[in-house]
Structure formats: structure tokens, C-alpha cells
Amino acid sequence: MPVDFMYPEYEIARNDSRCIRCRVCERQCANEVHSYEESGNFMLSDESKCVNCHRCVSLCPTRALKIVKSDHCFKENANWNQAAIKEIYKQSGSGGVLLSSMGNPERYPVYWDKMLINASQVTNPSIDPLREPMETKVFLGKKPERIERGPDGSLRNNLTPQLELAMPVMFSAMSYGSISYNAHESLARASRELGIFYNTGEGGLHEDFYQYGENTIVQVASGRFGVHREYLEAGAAIEIKMGQGAKPGIGGHLPGEKIVGDISKTRMIPEGSDAISPAPHHDIYSIEDLRQLVFSLKEATQYKKPVIVKVAAVHNIAAIASGIARSGADIIAIDGFRGGTGAAPTRIRDNVGIPIELALASVDARLRDEGIRNNVSLVAGGSIRNSADVVKAIALGADAVYIATGALLALGCHLCRSCQSGKCNWGIATQRPELVKRLNPDMGFRRLVNLLTAWNHEIKELMGGMGINSIEALKGNRLMLRGTGLNENELGILGISHAGE
Amino acid sequence: MLKENLNGKEGQIRIPSGCAIAGLFSRSGKSVSGETIVNAMTVMHDRSNGLGGGFAGYGIYPQYKDLYALHVFYNNVSAKEECEKYIDKAFEVINLSRIPIRKTPRITDEPLIWRYFVAPHHNKLMDSQLDEDEYVVRAVIRINTSFDGSYVFSSGKNMGSFKAVGFPEDVGTFYRLDEYEGYCWTGHGRYPTNTPGWWGGAHPFSMLDYSIVHNGEISSYDANRRFIEMYGYKCTLLTDTEVITYIVDFLTRKQALTLTEVADIIAAPFWSTIESKPPKERERLTYLRNAFSSLLITGPFSILLGFSGGMMALNDRLKLRSMVVAEKGDMVYAASEEAAIRMMEPELDRIWSPMGGEPVIVTLEGGAEQCR
Ligand code: SF4
Numbered sequence A: 001m002p003v004d005f006m007y008p009e010y011e012i013a014r015n016d017s018r019c020i021r022c023r024v025c026e027r028q029c030a031n032e033v034h035s036y037e038e039s040g041n042f043m044l045s046d047e048s049k050c051v052n053c054h055r056c057v058s059l060c061p062t063r064a065l066k067i068v069k070s071d072h073c074f075k076e077n078a079n080w081n082q083a084a085i086k087e088i089y090k091q092s093g094s095g096g097v098l099l100s101s102m103g104n105p106e107r108y109p110v111y112w113d114k115m116l117i118n119a120s121q122v123t124n125p126s127i128d129p130l131r132e133p134m135e136t137k138v139f140l141g142k143k144p145e146r147i148e149r150g151p152d153g154s155l156r157n158n159l160t161p162q163l164e165l166a167m168p169v170m171f172s173a174m175s176y177g178s179i180s181y182n183a184h185e186s187l188a189r190a191s192r193e194l195g196i197f198y199n200t201g202e203g204g205l206h207e208d209f210y211q212y213g214e215n216t217i218v219q220v221a222s223g224r225f226g227v228h229r230e231y232l233e234a235g236a237a238i239e240i241k242m243g244q245g246a247k248p249g250i251g252g253h254l255p256g257e258k259i260v261g262d263i264s265k266t267r268m269i270p271e272g273s274d275a276i277s278p279a280p281h282h283d284i285y286s287i288e289d290l291r292q293l294v295f296s297l298k299e300a301t302q303y304k305k306p307v308i309v310k311v312a313a314v315h316n317i318a319a320i321a322s323g324i325a326r327s328g329a330d331i332i333a334i335d336g337f338r339g340g341t342g343a344a345p346t347r348i349r350d351n352v353g354i355p356i357e358l359a360l361a362s363v364d365a366r367l368r369d370e371g372i373r374n375n376v377s378l379v380a381g382g383s384i385r386n387s388a389d390v391v392k393a394i395a396l397g398a399d400a401v402y403i404a405t406g407a408l409l410a411l412g413c414h415l416c417r418s419c420q421s422g423k424c425n426w427g428i429a430t431q432r433p434e435l436v437k438r439l440n441p442d443m444g445f446r447r448l449v450n451l452l453t454a455w456n457h458e459i460k461e462l463m464g465g466m467g468i469n470s471i472e473a474l475k476g477n478r479l480m481l482r483g484t485g486l487n488e489n490e491l492g493i494l495g496i497s498h499a500g501e
Numbered sequence B: 001m002l003k004e005n006l007n008g009k010e011g012q013i014r015i016p017s018g019c020a021i022a023g024l025f026s027r028s029g030k031s032v033s034g035e036t037i038v039n040a041m042t043v044m045h046d047r048s049n050g051l052g053g054g055f056a057g058y059g060i061y062p063q064y065k066d067l068y069a070l071h072v073f074y075n076n077v078s079a080k081e082e083c084e085k086y087i088d089k090a091f092e093v094i095n096l097s098r099i100p101i102r103k104t105p106r107i108t109d110e111p112l113i114w115r116y117f118v119a120p121h122h123n124k125l126m127d128s129q130l131d132e133d134e135y136v137v138r139a140v141i142r143i144n145t146s147f148d149g150s151y152v153f154s155s156g157k158n159m160g161s162f163k164a165v166g167f168p169e170d171v172g173t174f175y176r177l178d179e180y181e182g183y184c185w186t187g188h189g190r191y192p193t194n195t196p197g198w199w200g201g202a203h204p205f206s207m208l209d210y211s212i213v214h215n216g217e218i219s220s221y222d223a224n225r226r227f228i229e230m231y232g233y234k235c236t237l238l239t240d241t242e243v244i245t246y247i248v249d250f251l252t253r254k255q256a257l258t259l260t261e262v263a264d265i266i267a268a269p270f271w272s273t274i275e276s277k278p279p280k281e282r283e284r285l286t287y288l289r290n291a292f293s294s295l296l297i298t299g300p301f302s303i304l305l306g307f308s309g310g311m312m313a314l315n316d317r318l319k320l321r322s323m324v325v326a327e328k329g330d331m332v333y334a335a336s337e338e339a340a341i342r343m344m345e346p347e348l349d350r351i352w353s354p355m356g357g358e359p360v361i362v363t364l365e366g367g368a369e370q371c372r
């Protein structure tokens, strides 16, 4: 039907005087945008297939390519914008649910960008991180209510199992299946090098990666894929995934075509069968059920590992977190509505959940009001984009943050938001061997290490400016933040003053 | 002048200030006149700006040593009547009087300043199921947060804080400290960066028999405040001293930690230092830093903590504020400047600058290091 025709969103601008017909772009594009026209010796492009991932642009040896936004337009309409119209065409043609990937891209406020960080002047000194020690090590886990002493009066170490992080950043859950083997290897090796943790996501743990167990968080999600005793014992901590910021309230779906070879083995499901994680855990319909799962996992691992409960930031998050803090969990991970995903229904991704900044601030305040903030550590994710976001999250009350999209960007992701197609040209969100091998784990791991090393330097620089030489003195230190352009309510929820106050 | 007629300044916003501190302690429990500490503060005149000064003396009320001495500022007579009704209900008042003052032109606008020697009302105490100290703490917090125009600024046994808006030497004269004798004295001169000081905002800040004088501006303030408020404390003044006092009270009285352990928490050694310790010590220090991570204090501070039978001097871990300590016979002195110590005792046996984070703890002979 003509109505289904949609003019492409992007155009391939090829500078023909630069193009040497090397056909690199053709070979690199899994979407088959580029082709060579033998008879006339020129390159053709079918931009209707282009996802704007910049693979060809990055590899073109003569810089002959760029992708530009199409200026083709609908009649202007502030209500029925282009996307809204096109989605109607798509759905009336297909009858299907719209799918998207990566985090919510819509124009909701980004509160990180409305908060500013303090620095010392005159009344107390800033501290130079190049000259003085500047500490970013953190421990995650429950803190004891009371100290205990042995018969000789010495302090007894009555701490429950903790995670020790050299800096307050971890890689959050991305399953083997949704991302490639090489992406997982890069994350695992970078975590070991950095003294932090990565997270298996819900797809189990490939046997090759058991060796990174000390830096691994193993996830247990509603589908329980790949969960068995050795798996639970392999990691340093266990994460129960109750929800995900990109798609709160719904489960996951990895299509059968991605369940091949090692992935089917790791997930412990037959090749070609869809891996469907139900929306709820069918053994958790209430908070007391969560408590049972927390303790079953602790029993299974002899109380040697902290248990993380990951939830999506939703309206009632403070009360939910308060319940989790009393469930025996050691760490709560909150995932904001900007959090990424390999695939989610567009309507859910773009309309469900709340910003992590507000969720984090209200959870931290609630747990303190109830006097139980020490029962758990808080990890904030979805989305943390740079070291300043990390500092702001910690000042709001987080113990550490989770990053995922940022880590994928470091590996080459260009945020084309087409992960659900399985044809990631950067070798990340794909299982096609010829694409996966484009991501070299030796380089990938190095880039991740570089990224977080750089962030750590910047965190120290920002801390030094505030006259703080240890990250624990920044945690929940909201006086170090001021808001700009925020209303009374927003300031109240964030628990900060306006700039100038 | 009390908090509500300050056009909403102190206690509503946080005001940084610089300062001078000094302290003296007799290990043998010998009585020393308050005049000595006042003289020490005089030579550090330039470190204060006349917007707050104060002192704490220990062993000054031997005749009432088993009673809590409440020192209270009242805005006016009606505030006093209101508050006294509450004091009468909560406590048995054994003695009450105005705190004697000497008028000086350099101290003006003084509130009504009263002193009560009290014991918790026996039945009320039983009903409350609290121990005596906790009972008193709650009563004091109650008065300070819900009785307009009343402020309890000292509540320990056989000790007392004296403070005012003015230079420390004038505050000493005003309170006639030359007429008191104690085995331990601390003093403070304040240099707040705002205009009107508030009497309650001067140092020492005290709670039960702890008193703290402090020089510095801590950068961890809000992290510390928000943590300690989980345990029933309310930081109403928004000053560093207040929060440090609560931290010390929480760690020593509620967690039963020793003062050395307190120092290992609030001025914790760097991880690199901890790594270099023998395994047992490493584990101990790691435990304390991890378990009480939110009570680490960063930014410059030097504090003198007074408590029954002892005194602790402590610097921040980078030693961003000056502090010297000295000994002469059984006497121990500490001050922001050596000059102040020389003023108290020109001939010293030993004088040194303690390292950042390294506490100097002195106690009465035969006493334990523990505060309580
Ligand atoms: S990669 Fe660049 S130079 Fe090579 S064919 Fe494509 S556009 Fe031409």
C-alpha cells in the first residue's frame, strides 16, 4: 500500500569525488545499505535500510561518507509530529507492537543537567588530587547495627558479605545473548583490571568467563535462564532482577533466532526456542515472597554473597525500596526510566517509569527517615553519562552507580537504537559471528579501562574542589549540590537548595 | 538574643567560620582557675572576630557532682516560665539560680541565663524505660526544638559550658570564670563569616558531659548530618560542632567505642596507610572505616573534646588546621597556636604538633581511656 511507504529518516551523503569505490561500506553494512553498480562503476545506497550507526562513515578510508537527517517533511504539526504519524502507518500496516531499543530518547527533563556541584573558596581549602591522597574506594553491603567485641575486648568483624569497589561505578546487567561474547569478555576483563564488577544479566554465565567470577555479579531473573548452583557460586554477588528501567512491569523476550550455539547452552534452553522472561517472578507476588527468594539464594550460597535486588524506578519507588531494605537484601539497585535495553515495546520504554535522579533522592530520604539506610547500599543506574553524573548521584545518596549504555559507547556503539534487529554493525548487540568478530576484546577491554580511569580522575578532581578527599564523605552530602531552573517541588524531592541560596 | 529574633539566620542556613581553640588538663585532677584558659584565649584575639566565644570547665561543680547541671538561655520571662514548667515535670530540681555575670560594655543584649541542678524525675524515668543519660538527652532536644525562646546549652554532670557573643576574653570576664576551678578547661573564639552571631551558636557545643570546641569547616557536613539524624539526633544549629558532638555521643555512648576507635572513624587513616598495617590492625581499621563510613569527617578541623575525666585533641587527617600540644608535669595543654600554650605555661617539658588524624587522649590518673 502506498500509505506504508515511508521516506527514509536519513540520507547517505556520499562525496563522489572522494569515493574510490573500495566497497568497504558495502562489506561493513549488515543492513545492506550500500551496493556497487558494476556497469557504471559507482556506489549506490538504499537509505531506507540505514539505521544511522556510522559504521560505514567510520571505516570509509577517504571520508567520503556522512549521514544527514532527511529534510523530507510532513506538514508541520505540533501535535501530530512526524514520529506520531509514522507510527500509525506502521502499526496499521503490521498490527504489531512497536519495538525499540536503548534508553528512552524523549524530551523529558534530565535532572543531572539541572544540578550544579560546589567548590571550596577561602573558608576551607580545596585539595589537590595530584598531591594528596584522594579516595574512591567503596564497600557495598549492609552495615552492622551494633559493634561486637570478643572476650579480649577487640572488635569482632560482624560485617555481612560486602563488595569492595575500587571506584563507585559498575557495569550493569547485559545478558549474553543480548550482547555478544566479545562484549562480555571486554566487560569481564575490564572489571578485573579496574577492581569493580560487571553483571551477567539474565542469560547465564558462559563457561569461559567463570575465571572472572570475583568481579562478576550473577543475575537471577524471572525466566531463571542459566541459573544453577555453580552459576550462583561463581559470582561475587547475586542480583535478583525484579525490573528494568527501560521496561518496568514487563518481562523480556529474546527471539529464537538469537538462541543459537553457546547461548542456548548457557541459557539452558533448546536452540531456536524463544527465551521469554515472564513479567513478574512467578514465585514473587508480594514482598514476603521476595524475602524468601533472597534467603533461598543466601542459603544456596552459604550466606557468603551479598544479594542485590534490582528494581525499576516507578512512582511508588520509595515505599518499594523500604520494603526491599527489610527483605534481607544487602543492596538495592534502582534503574531509571532512561535505562537501556536490547529490546522493549516503544510505548513502555517511552512512557513508563520515572527519572533516576528523583527516584534515588526520594529512596535515600525515605530510608533515612525510617532509620534503615544502613541496612542496604544503593546503586543508581539509567542513565549515568559521565563522571559529573556519578558525583551528583553519590551526593544525592547513592553508594555507587551502574553504567551500561556508556560502556557500550566505549566499545563502539553509536546509539543507533536498532539492537533489536540483531544486526549490530559494531559487533555488540549481535550474535552473527562475522559481526561479533569486529569487536576485538583486547581493544574493547582497554577502552573500558580507559573510560573509567578517566572518570575516576575526574571524580577525584571534583571531590578535591569540594575539599573532600574520600568518597564516603560525599555520599548523601546534598549541600554540595544546587539546582538551576527547578521548581519548589523538584528541589524538595531532590533535597537540594536552588543555586544562589 | 535567641534564634527566632535573628531574622532567620543561624540554625536555618549554614555559616562557615574560622576559629581559635585552647585547652588545659590536669592529669592529677588538680583544680585550675578558669582565668588561665581565658588568658590563653586573649593572645589569640585576632583569630576571633567578636561574634562568639566560650569555655567549658570540668570538675567545677563538686558540691552537685551527681546532678545534671542545665545551663539555659531564655529570650524573655514568658519563655522561661513555659520552659520551667517542663523542667519541673521532667526533673527534680535541687537548686536553681541565675548564672552570675559581670556586666561589661563589650557584651550586650544578653538573654536571661539560668542554671538548674537536676535529677530525672524517678517515676518518669522508670516509665520512659530509658537510661538516665538518654532521658536527659531527649529532654534537652525537646526543649531546644519545641520551646521557642529557650535553649539549653550545657547539660552535663560536674561540668558546664559558658558562651556568648563577644570576644572570648570578654566572655570569660562576663561569666566570672576566675571564680570557677576545674581540672579541665577548653576555650573557643569564633570567626563566623556572617554578621550577627547567636549566643547558642557560640562554642563549646555540649551534650551531657561532652563538649566540643572546634576550628575548621568540614566538607563532609551534610553526609555526617543526614547520617546521624537517623539515630534520633536533630541538628538544629547547622554547625560543625553540633554534628561532631552528636557523632562522638553516638559512637561512644550508643556504640560503646573507645576514643581511639572514634578517631579511627572520624579521621580515618587513608586506605594506603591501612594497607601497610599488620593483618589484624588492617582488619580492624578496615572494619571501622567500612561499618561507619558515613561518619568520616573530611575538610579542615581541629577539635578539643572534653568529657568527664578526660580530653581528646584531634586534627583532620590532612592536618589542614593548626594545633599544638604540650606537657608540663601532670598538665597537658593544646591550642591553635603555641603562643596560647606559652601564655598558660611558659616553661614546658615537651611541645609537639600531633599528626593529622592522630588523637591525643588524656585522662585523669587511674581513669580509663573510655569516655563513659
Ligand atoms: S567506504 Fe567510502 S570510499 Fe569506500 S566505497 Fe564506501 S563511500 Fe566509497
Ligand code: SF4
Pocket (backbone or CB within 6 Å): A053, A101, A102, A408, A412, A413, A414, A415, A416, A417, A418, A419, A420, A423, A424, A425, A426, A427, A428, A429
Ligand atoms: S549496540 Fe549496536 S545496534 Fe545497539 S545501539 Fe549500539 S550500535 Fe546500535
